């Protein structure tokens with residue numbers, strides 16, 4: 339339990355690669371929202387690392403808020419039917435909202451979330467995600483800021499979990515099959 343290195347098949351993205359990409363994304367976001375209000379909305383729990391590391395790279399003054407959602411469904415995969423476990427504290431009327439996510443897998447969570455937040459009268463709703471799995475997409479989601487497109491493999495770290503473990507790894511790794519088989 340104390341050393342997870344045996345649970346990993348390989349490192350997909352190093353801490354340095356993640357950091358450089360976050361520098362790039364933060365520069366784009368700073369430029370795009372110059373002179374505008376900006377509310378970052380993190381999706382618990384996976385987005386915690388991206389939120390913290392991205393927000394600290396922004397020069398733009400932002401506010402941060404959080405949502406927790408749970409998708410109904412049998413098993414591990416999203417069904418597209420989403421339940422709000424913790425709603426935002428902020429009123430979105432007239433706000434520029436940037437949803438911050440760790441990963442877009444099927445896209446079902448985010449497509450529901452974008453529609454939900456758009457119905458609250460914001461000025462804009464965009465998405466920033468560190469990772470995206472194009473081969474796993476079940477719905478197309480229009481994403482403004484993407485860190486890395488990755489293969490459809492079981493990845494953990496930098497916020498991503500398997501059974502609530504591995505979120506605190508500072509890099510993104512692929513899980514060895516013996517862990518989940």
Ligand code: PRP
Pocket residue numbers: 381382383384385408409416439440441442443444445446447448498499
């Ligand atoms: C994961 C991930 C995304 C979502 C993506 O969250 O953090 O939020 O799944 O999946 P989708 O594109 O197929 O909808 P999860 O539901 O595992 O909760 P967590 O963030 O607490 O780990």
Ligand code: MN
Pocket residue numbers: 381382383384385
């Ligand atoms: Mn999540």
Ligand code: MG
Pocket residue numbers: 384498499
């Ligand atoms: Mg998870």
